[in-house]
Amino acid sequence: MKYGIGNYFSLPNEIFLLGLSSGELAVYSFLKRCENRKTHQCWPSYRTIGQAVRMSENTVRKYTLCLEERGLISTEPTEITTRAGQKRNGNLLYTLRPIQEVIDEHYDRQLDQLELVAARQRTTAAQAGT
Incomplete structure (x- = not known):
């Protein structure tokens, strides 16, 4: 498999000074991979994150809350409108600080x-x- 030049992301060295657990580090790393470099935001689902880091959705939720408590990220609920015009909860909008x-x-x-x-x-x- 051949990878393009832009197929990588940067993880700050300072992240290792915070004493994160391996689960917190895995979830943070995936969010960092997904983030828009200009807005520092992304909105993957718990399922998407879980599949990428091999965790259940509940475990991802737990680590997301830990990252939020540590001040690494903030989250906001989003809303989507179905084709039928119904409003539903969307994925969380993550902002990486x-x-x-x-x-x-x-x-x-x-x-x-x-x-x-x-x-x-x-x-x-x-x-x-x-």
């Missing part, structure tokens, strides 16, 4: 967590000293 924003937020959360731990340690030390 710029990786640098995601990394910055990740480090901010880690810093907040460290400051909280330090404050607790100071409180414990102060109580022990009284």
